[in-house]
Amino acid sequence: MRASSLTGILGLTLLAAGASSPARAAAPPAAAPAAPAAAAQAPGEHYTLDPAKSSLEFIFLQAGAKNTGRFSRFTVGLDFPGADPAGGRLDVTVDVAALETGDKDRDDTLRSDDLFAVTKFPQARFSATRIVRTASGFDAEGPLTIRGVTRDTHVPFTFREASEGGATVGYMAGKTVVRRLDFGVGQGDWKATDQAGNEVTVSFNLRLTRAVR
Amino acid sequence: MTLRNTNQRWGAIAQLFHWLIVALIIVQLTLAEMADDLPNGMRKLTFLARHKSFGITVLMLVILRLAWRWLNPHPPLPDNLKPYERKLATFSHGALYTLLFAIPLSGWTMSSARGFPVSWFGFFQLPDLVPRSRPLYEALVTTHVTLVCVLLAVVALHVAGALKHHFVHKDDVLRRMLPFTRNG
Numbered sequence A: 001m002r003a004s005s006l007t008g009i010l011g012l013t014l015l016a017a018g019a020s021s022p023a024r025a026a027a028p029p030a031a032a033p034a035a036p037a038a039a040a041q042a043p044g045e046h047y048t049l050d051p052a053k054s055s056l057e058f059i060f061l062q063a064g065a066k067n068t069g070r071f072s073r074f075t076v077g078l079d080f081p082g083a084d085p086a087g088g089r090l091d092v093t094v095d096v097a098a099l100e101t102g103d104k105d106r107d108d109t110l111r112s113d114d115l116f117a118v119t120k121f122p123q124a125r126f127s128a129t130r131i132v133r134t135a136s137g138f139d140a141e142g143p144l145t146i147r148g149v150t151r152d153t154h155v156p157f158t159f160r161e162a163s164e165g166g167a168t169v170g171y172m173a174g175k176t177v178v179r180r181l182d183f184g185v186g187q188g189d190w191k192a193t194d195q196a197g198n199e200v201t202v203s204f205n206l207r208l209t210r211a212v213r
Numbered sequence B: 001m002t003l004r005n006t007n008q009r010w011g012a013i014a015q016l017f018h019w020l021i022v023a024l025i026i027v028q029l030t031l032a033e034m035a036d037d038l039p040n041g042m043r044k045l046t047f048l049a050r051h052k053s054f055g056i057t058v059l060m061l062v063i064l065r066l067a068w069r070w071l072n073p074h075p076p077l078p079d080n081l082k083p084y085e086r087k088l089a090t091f092s093h094g095a096l097y098t099l100l101f102a103i104p105l106s107g108w109t110m111s112s113a114r115g116f117p118v119s120w121f122g123f124f125q126l127p128d129l130v131p132r133s134r135p136l137y138e139a140l141v142t143t144h145v146t147l148v149c150v151l152l153a154v155v156a157l158h159v160a161g162a163l164k165h166h167f168v169h170k171d172d173v174l175r176r177m178l179p180f181t182r183n184g
Helices: A024-028 A103-111 B012-036 B042-069 B083-114 B134-169
Strands: A047-051 A054-064 A065-071 A074-079 A089-095 A121-128 A130-132 A136-148 A151-163 A169-178 A200-211
Touching: A074 A169, A074 A200, A103 A130, A136 A169, B012 B042, B012 B134, B042 B083, B083 B134
Parallel strands: none
Antiparallel strands: A047 A074, A047 A200, A054 A065, A054 A200, A074 A089, A089 A121, A121 A136, A130 A136, A136 A151, A151 A169, A169 A200
């Protein structure tokens, strides 16, 4: 009768790094020999997260019922030249230990070695190196790493810009399904999926601010 | 034995409700005890999920059972009961129905307060009855457990009464709820 327990889950991660990766600046050799660093960074293409107005949630089945959790600490970097999404990058890094499902016992179980093993794998990460336009928005493609396991994935999202108080902000939203066992989130008893579903829906609703360069 | 009740005995449907619920109460006590002893983990989760599903099953059965009882005259108590025995029987039956309704309901509410929605064997999910609240959850745990203790006490009274009918009064009150007895 004590309702204790826990659940399955996963979290996800997205995004990678974005902006400040030094490798990127070197890109276009042909064009402007004089100013190599500037070309890849047209003004307005880089966005960072407004954490106060953003959410990253995961929805999982526990004992046949839908439960929701969230990651309260994560970073997002988006390079997104709207006219040419293919030149974009999306980097998301999630502090997995900062998961919250509304129940401390469950959160602790999720952080434990058989599930997220946050001591050993504190971060989950999605580094999309390619963004393509789709009928309903965009699709970010790249490696997703959770619990030390990396798999190529893609994450569909929508993006719109708005002008707020003179600043340009971006609203990015989407969701994708991650199978937790693909990433080893669920060892031992937790490999069973009848009480803790394998499929976890990761959903994000982000407010991004455009960085001034 | 007929499906419906007669003046002399309980019909098959009423008996099925009675004995099915007896079996489920035993299952429920067992699952709860086993889960209580386990550390947090998949096994505990599984036991508790079954416990909740069976509890919702009891709730559904009790509602159907009360409807059936209302649609269907039940065999009367013997005429030779003393007034206090009659009162005791009426009280204990009322208490049993009430508890069989209130206990699953308190369990369901307690799950809602804890923030763990209840599913019926994974087939469908029940709505949360109250918003998440730790103090409410703690209070409902106490309520749930207390009601179960009261249920066990009333069941003891119920069983004692049935045995007294059988062995002391030597009437057919016990036999008429037993499926395999011949009786008028």
